[in-house]
Amino acid sequence: MSNPLRGLARNPALPAAAMLRLAGDDRVSRWDLTARPAWSDEAFDTLAAHPDPEVREALAQSPGATGEQRARLAGDLSIRVLQAVLEGPPVRWAGPLPDWVYRRFAEHPEPLVRDLLVYLPGTPRDVVALLARDRHPGIADAARALLDRKPCEPTTMGRDQAVLFAAEGSDWDRERAAADPALPAEWVAALATDPSPRVRLAVSTRPELTEAQRAAIDYPTDVTPPLDWVLACGPAELDRCVRSGHPALRRAAAGHPDLPADLLAVLTADPDPRVRELLCAHQAHAPGDLVLDTYLATGDEDLLRHPAFPRTDLARLAPDPAPIARALVARDPAAPPDLIHRLSRDPSEVVRAAMAADPRLPRERLLELLDDPVTAEAAAANPALPARVVARLLADLGVR
Structure with missing residues (x-):
């Protein structure tokens, strides 16, 4: 059963006052409140000023917030909120924080905040160099050790x-x-x-x-061990791994941080589906068609945020036999409204819910979907929902 309150919480057209009312409702978790796929600056700033640090902590890890928006919480007084800002959303392909945030945290008066930076994978190297001169000996020592570490240096237990x-x-x-x-x-x-x-x-x-x-x-071949030496290897060795007959080496190479375009192209055509999945999971420049095909094969929703995920020509998937494919039609800005309307009556609940959140739906059909328990949550998230209907829905659900 869907929950219209959760849908309202992520409706981008919800007025700020209504959003604050939902923030005080026990039936809506702080994660529901911050689950929207995108934020206007006004909506983000409204919750960023919320008195409950748990709400601000969840906002700092909202997958739909940009790095620049999350950076607005860099001056928060709660250590937990600052930690959430640094850790970021628990998804791949979240927008990165601006570099100035790391420099600001490197000068934070609280040692715990500066200590977090040392062990954070995304901390720029020049900021780690600043921390190597930190007035706290433990932080300075840890930062120096990180700077001195050789990326290709293997650890060994000894002969x-x-x-x-x-x-x-x-x-x-x-x-x-x-x-x-x-x-x-x-x-x-x-x-x-x-x-x-x-x-x-x-x-x-x-x-x-x-x-x-x-x-x-x-x-x-059904196990993929972590191979740090592959992730740290140079160009010649990386080429050898990409062209290896061993799938574990090719899978590790797919995650190499400096995978060049020519080797990316080789792995794009790899016969091992796990190699292709890992390529899409780690490489921002993976081909869009590969990212789409991998999403359709795996259902990994993180891929919907991939920079290369197609944003156009998805309406062609309307006749596809797979519901997960037909649901993508709502993501195509060029999909005609009559197609969205037709798919809102699709036999699949997944497809109907995807169309229920689309503002191109005729109003009468949107209201029908709002009255359907299966699609009510998705319809409540539709930004085209009339203000009077939102107000009535809040009143009917007892939101004070």
Whole structure:
């Protein structure tokens, strides 16, 4: 059963006064209140001034807010709100914070705020350099250690420990040994035929192996281990990983922060669907068609926020047999109103709900969908909902 109050909370046309009334209603969570896909500056600023820090904390992590809007909370007096500003929305492809926010936090009088910056993945390196001179010794030491860390430097347990784990350890210990750079070659060869599939997989992803050596190992392909050495490797080694017959290396390469356009093109055509999924998850310049196809195959809603997700030519999906595809028609600004109207009567609840939030719907059809318990929440989020209907709905639902 849908909840019209949740729909009203994310309606971009909801007046500020009504939004504040909803903020005080126990039936609407602070996350419902901040779940709208986009914010006007007026609406954002209204909630940014709310006296409840939990509301402001949720606002700081709203997926629909831009980085510039979230930056307006950088002067908040609540440490939890500041932490939420730094952590950002719990989704991929959220708009980044402006650099000045990090510099401002680096000068914050509260050590906890400055300490958060050191361990935040998005903190610019020049800000970490500022923190390396922090008056708090612990913060300065941590920042210097981060600056001194070499990105390609592997960690190792040492030869003796690696051999001990390989010879006498549990499956988990042998798996650790199999991936350790200090493990001698004879033990690498021995673990390549280990009874544990995960141990054999760890051996097969060692950087020094040739393609022939990898292919000779019976490793599982349904597991994707984290391969830090791939993410940190240089151009020549990255090229080798992209063209490897080992899917785990290609999957790791899909997340490389400096993947060049030519290698991105190679992975776009990769036969492994997991490689293509990871490419869309990590690469802002992945082709739009690939992002769309991956969304239709996986239903991963984070991909709807991908910078390359198509914003046009989605009306062509109206005849598609998959409801998840037909629902995308509402995202096409060129979709004709009569098509939106027709799809609002689609047999799929998913499709009808997507059309219910579209302002191109005829008013009479919108009101019908508002009266339908299945689509009431989506219809309540429609910015074309008349003000008198919004007022009546708030009164009927007992919002004071």
